Amino acid sequence: MEKWLKSISFIFVSIVFFQFNLYAGTTGKIAGRVIDAQTKEALAGANVVILNTSLGASVDLDGTYYIINIPPGVYDIEASFIGYQTVRKQKVVVTVDRTTTVNFELQPTVLETEVVEVVAEREDIIRDLTATSQKVSGAQIRQLPVENLGDILSLQAGVTQDPGGGIHLRGGRSDEIQYYVDGIAVTNPFGRGLAVPVQNNVIQEMEVISGTFNAEYGQAMSGIVNIVTKEGGDQTNVSFSAYSGDFVSTHDDVFMNINHIDPFSQKYVEGAISGPVPLFNKRIYYFISGRFRDEENWLYGKRLHMPSDTADFTSPDPENWAVQYTGDGKIIPMNPSREVSYQAKLTFKPFSNLKMSYNFLGNSSRWKNYDHHNKYNPEYIPTHYSQGITNLFVLTHTISASTFHEFRMSYYWDKYERHCRKDPFDPFYDQGIHKKIDVPQDVFAVGGVDAGFEYRENLTTAIKYDLVSQVNKYNLIKIGVEYRRHDLKDEWFVVRKDEGTNWQLQIDDLSSFAHNYYHKKPLELAAYIQDKIEIEDLVVNAGIRFDYFDPNSKVPVNMTDPSNKRGAPEDYAYRDATVKTQISPRFGLAFPISDRGNIHVAYGHFFQIPDLGRLYENPEFEVIGRFESFIGNADLEPQRTTMYEIGLQQQLIQNLVMNVTCYFKDIRHLAGTKLYKTFEQDEYGQYANNDYGNVWGITASLDLRKMGMISANLDYTYQIAEGNGSDPKQAFYDARNRDESAKTLIPLDWDQRHVLNAIVTVSGKSWGISSISKFHTGFPYTPITTYNRSPNIQLKNEGRRKAEFNMDLRLYKSIHFGKITTRFFVNIENVFDNLRNEYRPEITERDLRVHEPKTFLNSLYEYRFNPATQPMPRLVKVGLDVEM
Known part of the structure; x- marks a missing residue:
């Protein structure tokens, strides 16, 4: 209290x-x-x-x-x-x-x-740039061959995208980004992605702040993604876009079914309408948009087996193996995705000094993740479902020409579930759950089903009240407070068969190790003060931020008995997790070195509560076996980063600007693992603030504003991202595998030393070509000398994969029919159909003698070469845009 x-x-x-x-x-x-x-x-x-x-x-x-x-x-x-x-x-x-x-x-x-x-001449030098920031307008996004927010983010200097698609700003973990939409944070507390996806066609402007961001932004250690959505204007505008395509690749030895071309396997439809609401004298405006996406994608399996199939591999001779094949042999997409998203924004201006807006965003999607081991038993893999809505209300009142205040309120809800069938007592599980089949090494699975279920739900309510005042011509003062309450629910269980005489499906109760559930309501508060000082030769951004977090949960007192098997009184066995507070100063300075050059320096402390799912994982604190259990920790301390940067903007010639920035990040109190042993000698792990790292690098970019028909942007990043672990559970996995954990800084999994991006656009009055080219050195990995033997004793991520290059292309031609503009376009992703050749496994002569000639199941090479480790093959899409 x-x-x-x-x-x-x-x-x-x-x-x-x-x-x-x-x-x-x-x-x-x-x-x-x-x-x-x-x-x-x-x-x-x-x-x-x-x-x-x-x-x-x-x-x-x-x-x-x-x-x-x-x-x-x-x-x-x-x-x-x-x-x-x-x-x-x-x-x-x-x-x-x-x-x-x-x-x-x-x-x-x-x-x-x-x-x-x-x-007006556009300013080449951004005079008040005190921290690294890249801005992209909706018009620029429309010209590029990009599909979603992640595609846009990956183009920014200092941003890397790992093979799994995770976005890392300046070497930080992928959960260290905070997302804002129309001025309020809308980051999902589970995984810390954007709560509800924002489609490209609703973005008015997007800013990526990867440098030392101001005190107005919080709960992030690597960067801010700030999105402002479009709103209606005085004129009615209608736009519609439809396109489809398929993968066109020669790598049929890598990707099953890739040589089968279906021009409608990848389908996209989107549209928007905006303008004034009739009869309201241009006081109410609307913007409505929607998008449908249905992608079969590029990873396939073959339904040779059904979950009910069994096999007997006890014979040492593969020719005598008894395997059931009850599948129909049909080719099945194994990483399909379907999504529907929509937005409606109303803006009401009853008076010249008063503005109200309501923004509603919704999304519903489903997808599957490829499972190479079950390539011939595709019914095994579960389907993932998510849906969410975001409600944003903003009231802006202008008090005078120099002062206005705003009230913001957001309410967002999202739900995620994962299962093969919605009903856990579906006969499908009765057929697919049987005694485990001991499949030999390097042989694909026969039968079985993923019997796991997960249901996750979040409801977040946030309120902000803001007032901004230009108190004089030098000082723009901002101060604010924010309230945020989360309502988190998570349930996980596994359907199994009773091993008694009934042999019936059952779900264990909540006291079981195989059934977890929690319902938590953590609270966040924040206050922040910011002053932007602008004088003739100097711009200063200085501020301080206060954060408060109450996890509203309990943690065990005796770590040798975390689930209280000895039956101690609850007040002695568990205690309340403590409230966390942090004060974070921020400072940025920009000053000219000439009429064509500007330097900025910045420094700041950044604070972030770990992914909330890590706080409440395994809420009953159940432990069994040797490193088979992991428990959450609601008493985790805030993760902290101290960041420094210095940068230069220099206009080389008219419309050509160079930016160079050097930065360093010292990262402490990262979520990691601490190992324990119970009084029953069971061993387990728990999250603890014992991971650390540092990142330093330099980014250089050349921005060519449009000259004639050409505009271009070229950026290069040299960066070293090191730490003692890439995954918070790394020490736990090492202990389970009897490996030694790193005691020194090693390259993180997403460490890329060299990244080069080039965006080039050539456009005429009614046509255009734009390309995105990316070159980067390879990610680190831990080499294994022989596939069937343990790795040598060596540092993790000691090896380095080969460099990669990719190019995406967009071509369009516009035709005008009065007020209607029709644009025909072709998008080509991975133009050169490149592969990662070093991912091909090395197979020794001894291995070939053991496994060749091919068994009737599969070859050794086929099993070891997982196509999911490859980049997406060449994708060609054709479509049209209509605007009126």
């Missing part, structure tokens, strides 16, 4: 003392000067307005003005003053959390109706 009172008092004092609140950036700012073109004197009292909006400002005595709270986009800005020509600057780009400088020089005139139109 005392800690609660201290935390609430801290937040209350922060609000009263500073009188302003902070928000996660969803808007930008325009500032500049208005002067007489001849005398260069300030034109105090001149008006500056953003056309087709209610935003504007008056010029002060020294000629300066600023306009805040501008949604990202492209605008026309107009400056006017009595006795002077009106000047209109067109195509001014405004981005989130950035100040766009727009200066005006007005000529005296007797004809006040004259308007001079000028196309």
